[in-house]
Amino acid sequence: MRGLSRASLAEVEERFNAVAGSADLGSLADELFAVADLLDREHGLRRYLSDPSRAAAQKEQAVRVLLQGKVSAAALETVVAAASARWTRPGDLADALERLGVVSAAAEAEAQGRLDDVEDELFRFGRVVASNRDLHQALSNPNVPEGGKRELLETLVGSKVVPSTLRLIGQVVAHPRGRSLDGGLEEFGSLVAAQRQRLVAVVRSAVDLSEEQKQRLARWLRTTYGHDVQLNVEVDPRVLGGFSIRIGDDLIDTTVAGRIEEVRRRLAG
Known part of the structure; x- marks a missing residue:
């Protein structure tokens, strides 16, 4: 084309x-x-x-x-x-x-x-x-x-x-x-x-993302990583709020559960 x-x-x-x-x-x-x-x-x-x-x-x-x-x-x-x-x-x-x-x-x-x-x-x-x-x-x-x-x-x-x-x-x-x-x-x-050149992002969210949210997220990830990104969205009530994104070894965690776990680790330290 x-x-x-x-x-x-x-x-x-x-x-x-x-x-x-x-x-x-x-x-x-x-x-x-x-x-x-x-x-x-x-x-x-x-x-x-x-x-x-x-x-x-x-x-x-x-x-x-x-x-x-x-x-x-x-x-x-x-x-x-x-x-x-x-x-x-x-x-x-x-x-x-x-x-x-x-x-x-x-x-x-x-x-x-x-x-x-x-x-x-x-x-x-x-x-x-x-x-x-x-x-x-x-x-x-x-x-x-x-x-x-x-x-x-x-x-x-x-x-x-x-x-x-x-x-x-x-x-x-x-x-x-x-x-x-x-x-x-x-x-x-x-x-x-x-x-093989495409990245796969596993997104965990408490609720399913709207099409507009998926498009914005895919656009941001594509800009950030410099590659097309396929979104695999997993609805998980344990997330509580926000969402997490895993691409390979990278983890972007904005979930409430993730923040709670981070506080626990800091207190334990």
Whole structure:
């Protein structure tokens, strides 16, 4: 992406980071892939949502009417943010949503401690496909229906790879979006590798944070650490008030319980 679309992608990623922490990341990936595929099929809808002359409020309303109750809150808010942004070309809107679907799948694997496996499995599957002409043709043939390709994948690797890997391979195979099979696998592999550069912040709060609070917090952490930060919000009544943030070995504790514990330590000393 270039120029305006690159700036818009950064804004949408910020919104995504704020709402994805408490979501089912695998399901979120599937939902974002599905919306990107819908925009690829429905050219009129894609033009409407990417039209820079339309007010953001109009496009937001259209997205909510279309998707409310059909996707998770995290997916809905991500699509709303994407539709409200301005893009250099209409296709960039769907590209952004697919990209965030890949990030969701990678984050799911990371939360399970399987990110290395996903990166390795994508690479190895790419090598297998490149060396097997018949397999490559079967998975690349536009005349083979999506269901047939997914069934073939399930038979070949369904029980042999991490679910996130199967989700990503399935998207590349079923919806090439103008890419070669090899190019799509390489692109997704690069996005998974980039996930290592993202920081994960575990936020503990007595109550769930509002979307606005999550966005402000994600923005502040991104500025502070110089990296995108994924928020994983845990509601814990024992916090009493305020919230704590753990990023790696760093702990930022503004909770009442934390202050009480600090007083206890000082008294004990």
